[in-house]
Amino acid sequence: MGETIAIINQKGGCGKTTTAVNLAASLSKLGKSVLLIDMDPQGNATTSFGINKQELENNVYSAISGQVSVKKAIISTMLENLFILPSNISLSGVEVELSKLDNYHLVLKDLLAPVKDIFDYLIIDLPPSLGIITINGLVASDSLIIPIQAEYFALEGLADLTNTINLVEERLRSPSPIKGIVLTLYDSRTRLAKEVYIEVKKYFGDKKNIFKTVISRNIRLAEAPSYGIPCIVYDEESRGARSYLKLAKELIDSENE
């Protein structure tokens, strides 16, 4: 039975896509079968695998709108155990369209149901907002990973994010426990990063929620997407690739506890 994990944070640029892509790639390298679902109209997770967004025959929007089955929209990547449900700007129309449906919040969960058992992990990349696409991501997921950039605005957004998670749990009866918080773009030389890290620990209380693995700023993570390959393929020895492999191992270990 596959575990569906949504990578969520409405703050822009905090490393959601970089985490979704490199965590999915690392899990597949560790022998897990993984489906990466790009639920961001920007399609950054899709282009991170060298896929031409404009020329896609099928994508997550054509599957959601019923033009094609989800199985037909899934494509393989250069990694053996890793598949992707790609997206492009066509997905941006879905928020207004879904808002007219009664069960607008179950659309993604229902779409993924036929393929959930084929994979060990289903990783969902979400856009920087708390709208209907993100609500769908919350309802479809079994658990959440929250990437937090160690900067001030990230702290500001935590209350809005946890409020939304709690609302979905109460009103839509769809709990998604937080699997973990991962510090991203971490620059240990700055006082700001350390201060924010301390505040994040205070905010989330018991330590079990914060991954021990911290993802430092590493230029190889930012370069890899321009070559259309995940960092573990672009530069396996880089600090960035090794951090995400470590995060993947920490994630798998936490399942066995």
Next chain:
Amino acid sequence: MGETIAIINQKGGCGKTTTAVNLAASLSKLGKSVLLIDMDPQGNATTSFGINKQELENNVYSAISGQVSVKKAIISTMLENLFILPSNISLSGVEVELSKLDNYHLVLKDLLAPVKDIFDYLIIDLPPSLGIITINGLVASDSLIIPIQAEYFALEGLADLTNTINLVEERLRSPSPIKGIVLTLYDSRTRLAKEVYIEVKKYFGDKKNIFKTVISRNIRLAEAPSYGIPCIVYDEESRGARSYLKLAKELIDSENE
């Protein structure tokens, strides 16, 4: 007659709020009267001035929904010539509400009409999306400034952004010329930054659209919001504060050409 400038880019974390806040503060230091409009439900521009988002009596949403006049929702800041129309998470409900109106795209333009002539500049901070709030920002503005982080995903998003700008111009008959592109979070030590800069110049063709001022990465810009003051107040001598002052001067000079 005030000029309304929207700071726009759907890519998250590219420096929209940092540019809106520090450009507005710099223009006010140069003697211009400025209104900063926070159209992002995250409310980062609002908290950049030490304003408690949760305790706000009035905000841009209460003005848009007609509970209070726009004049009553505007508050002063620590800078003499700078005022702000603040926001908080209450704004996130507006996209679905406005989608039901025929003139959904004119709401912000009509809201600002009574105050447009009171200021020299009205600067609009927008969220990381191309939804109804951003469309309102495009229609309400006379011109646009596009902050671009010198990284790969920023290039990916340019086509979607310029398509949206052109659509609003043709379908909603509301042209907003691009006043300029500003490179943000620029790290001149990396090859990636230089490569992206070259690609951006290729994409936008004639040089006149790209501001000569490049905003380098400078930790003081990221620290200032945690003290609730713009960088020019937090550390006037910092590279970050000086870059935005230079950008403000370049903007004013371009008006006089």
